[in-house]
Amino acid sequence: MKGAARPTRALVATRSAWLRAALAGLAATAATAALAQEAKPSAAAPKPDAPYVDRVMDSSALPEDDLEPATSEYNATGWPRSLRVDASVFSQRGASTTLSRAVGVGGFLDTPDHGALSINANLTQQRADESVSGLKASTWRIDQRAMPLDAGWRANHGAGDINTGSTSLARGIGRVFLPTTPIRGLGGQWHQGDAIDLNAAAGRTGLFNGLDLAGFQPSGGRVASAGGQFRLPTGTAGTRGNAAFQVFDGRGITEGTGSGSAQDTRAFFAATAWEGAAPWAESLAPGSTPVSERQGGLRLQGNAVRSTSSRSGDALGLWADAAWRTERWRNTAGVFRFEPNLRWGTAVLASDLQGAYWQADTSTRQWQAGFATELSDSVSRAGPGSLSTGRSAFLNLNGRYRLDTRNSIGAALNLRAITSPGQALLLSWDQTSDWGQTQWRSDFANTGGSRTTRFGVDQGWPVMFPASFNTSLAWERVAGGSAPGSGWIWGLLGSVSPVSQWSLDAALRGAQRSDGARSLNANIGARWLSASGWSLALRYTQARGQEPLSALVVSALTAATLSTVAATPTSRSVQLLLSYEGRAGSARAPLGGLPGSGAGTLGGTVFFDADANGRREASEAGVPGVTIMLDRRFATRTDAQGRYEFPAVAAGEHLIEISPDNVPLPWSPVLRDPVRTTLQVRQLTTVDFAVQRER
Incomplete structure (x- = not known):
């Protein structure tokens, strides 16, 4: 019986606990309701919002920018400007030992x-070990660009080591263009x-000239050049003539x-050009790109050159080009006739x-395909037997296909018949993986009595920005010809910044x-850059032997413009x-920007794209x-390594473009128009x- 009484007492105790909890909950609810009733009058009449007041952040609380000069060090007077001064000592050993000093x-x-004014100048004094007097x-x-004149005119002037002027029609739309001549003198464009x-x-x-220290060597001749380009009235909307x-x-x-x-x-x-909607097109697609790049667009241009030389007599050159765009294909075609000994200034034309x-x-997001064909003959009809005379037929087929997001394959075939026959085949496989970007290449060429086989791999290794590391390795075998044999070709290209203000490149x-x-x-170089604008660089260079050249199978027009290596x-x-680099001016205005705007640095490299893949490989x-x-x-x-730099450029959109001047033939820039x-x-x-x- 005692055991039966314990559950009853426990149950009674539990009910009492629940009863006390319920009473406490009711009391809390009543108290909350009472407080809510008291709060209603004050909630009905809220306080008015305070007026908005700008709160300017205290500049003393902002972190200092190590890349900007301190206010006490910055000269805010005068026009926006920047200056770079270099002083270098250069020791070279080759056929003789020379010591050079350059500023x-x-x-x-x-x-x-x-x-806008730009200046670039270098003065070098060189002394050889066996000479008493030094060479200089x-x-x-000096360039002056975009100088405003009356009636909407603008002027560009240049002095020093420049190139003669040219017009956009002289630069052409096809495979033939008029070269400019390097001079030391004066030039202008209006x-x-x-x-x-x-x-x-x-x-x-x-x-x-100059492999490491740039220089300009006058050759004794004197030249003068002048020209102009004018827009012609067409009388038809959507067309243009020049x-x-x-x-x-x-x-x-x-x-x-x-x-x-x-x-x-x-x-x-002399040249004339017309552009507009093609006669066979229903309409011309709208856009800001050139007319020949838009669907239904057509551009025609006719050109003539006549030269007279005291040594080689008179010569006449005629050519016409057409560029048009269909729904799928982008086309360029032309005809040409160049008499013997045709020249322009110091350059011998084709x-x-x-x-x-x-x-x-033509191209889509997944594949690209193209072709080029040429039929040519000698004007003097000297017959076959040389690179630039005699009948010739040339065909190029090229394509690229993207298998997936990580793999793509490509191929290019060059065939030349009759004069200087030859065949060349290029196969490539681009692969993106955890190891970086890899390109496997196979080259086969049969030209000039020799057969060349080359297998190679180009690797872009995955490294943390701002470092970069690329390698190239190829094995080549040459059978027949004047220099048969085999060998290895390799390359390395990289840069790294191991610690702040230090950088290495090779x-x-x-x-x-x-x-x-x-x-x-x-x-190979190392550079230290201080926050105050000073920098110190040490660079080692070595050149030994002749780099191997790829076997080329090109058209007769391209071969006629090949320069001597x-x-x-x-x-x-x-x-x-x-070096010391500094900038000054009112409100620290950067290049191309308004006073007080932020700035960055724009730089890059101009390189020989031998495999035509748009990327710079280590080779x-x-x-x-x-x-x-x-x-x-x-x-x-x-510079000597193909690098350029614009420091302190205003943040935002800009146009950057390359001038074809001084690019050796038959090479030409892929991007002829300005790049945004x-x-x-x-x-x-x-x-x-x-x-x-050029193919």
């Missing part, structure tokens, strides 16, 4: 009424929108390489050649053949470079001495330009 100056100045070399250039464009230049001819001319007079000039006997020469160029060509390409290319021949081209002298050098060299334009106002020139790029504040934006060989 370089570069800068930009943005004026309100006189346009220099290169300098244009009124796209209606009138005039140019003139005069000076002494010369050559840009006409252009250029005259050239040279006295005592030599060939482009500076060799040969001097001669006097004169030349005249001569003793006539024929026709047609090239087209570019190495080499080859070793079974016959014992070796080549090496090395460029100069032998690289054996040398080894060390350069120590001390591909940079192009020195090429002019790069920013917003068509500021100019700079690539967006800069971020305090960041480096990289835009590379590839130059590719």
Whole structure:
């Protein structure tokens, strides 16, 4: 019985606990209701909102920007400007030991009424071990861009080591264009929108030289050039016509390489162009791109050149080009006839050649395909047996297909028959993986009595930004010809910033053949950059032997413009470079921006894109001495490694473009039109330009 009584007491205790909890809950509810009733009158009459007051952040609480000069150090007076001063000591060993001292100056100045000014100058003094007196070399250039004049005119002026002027029609739309001539002198361009464009230049001819220290070597001749381009009235909406001319007079000039006997020469160029909707098209697609790039668009251009030389007589060149766009294909075609000994200034144009060509390409997001064909013959009918005379037929087929997001394959076939016959086949496989971006290549060529086989791999390794690392490795075998054998070709290209303000870069290319021949081209540098604008760089370069050249099977028109490959002298050098870079001006206005706006740095590389894939591989060299334009106002020139840089550029959209001047033939820039790029504040934006060989 005692045991039966325990559950009853527990149950009674539990009920009592629940009863007390319920009473407590009722009391809390009543209290809450009472408080709510008391709060109602105050909730019905809320306090009015306080008026808005701007709250300016205390500048003392902001973190300091290490990339900006302190207020006490910045000179806020005068026009926005930047200045770079270099002093270097350069020791080189080759056929002789030389010691060079160089001073370089570069800068930009943005004026309100006189346009934008750019300056690039280098003065070098060189002393060899066996000579008592030293040699001096220099290169300098001053540009004034976008100077406003009355009635909507703008003026561009240049002085120093520049190129003669040209017009857009002279640069052409097809495979033939008029080259410019390097001079040390004066030049100018005056244009009124796209209606009138005039140019003139005069000076002494010369050559840009120097592997590590840039220089300009006058060759003794004197030239003068003038020309213009005018917009013609068409009377039809959506169409446009232009006409252009250029005259050239040279006295005592030599060939482009500076060799040969001097001669006097004169030349005249004339061209006319029309663009609009093609007769077979229903309509012209709208857009801001050139008419020939839009569906239904057509552009026609006719050209004529006549040259007179005291050594080789008169010659006439005629050619016409057409560019049009269908729903799927982008086409360019033309006919040409060049008499023997045709020249323009110091350059020998394609001569003793006539024929026709047609090239087209099409692409989607998954695949790309194209072809190029050419039929040509000699004007003098000297018959077959040389690279530039005799009948010739050429065909190129190329394509690329994307298998998936990580793999794509490509192929290119070149065939040439009759004169200088040959065949070349390129196979490639691009792969993206956890190891980075890989390109496997196979090249087969049969030309000039030799058969070449090359297998290679180009690797872009995945490294953390801002570092980069690329390698190239290829095995080549040559059968027949004058230099049979096999060997390895390799390359390395990379840069890294291990700690703040320090950077390292290296570019190495080499080859070793079974016959014992070796080549090496090395460029290794280290740079320290301080927050106050000072920098110190140490660079080592070495060149030994001749780099192996790819076997080429190209058309007769391309072969006629091939330049002679100069032998690289054996040398080894060390350069120590001390630089200072600063900027000043009202409200710290950056290049191309308003006072007080943020700024970044724009730079990149111009390189020989030998495999035509649009990327720089470790085996591909940079192009020195090429002019790069920013917003068509500021100019700079690539260094010996093909690099360029615009410091302190306003954040936002800008136009960057490459000038075809000083790009060796038959190479030409892939991007002929200005490229739009967006800069971020305090960041480096990289835009590379590839130059590719004409097929």
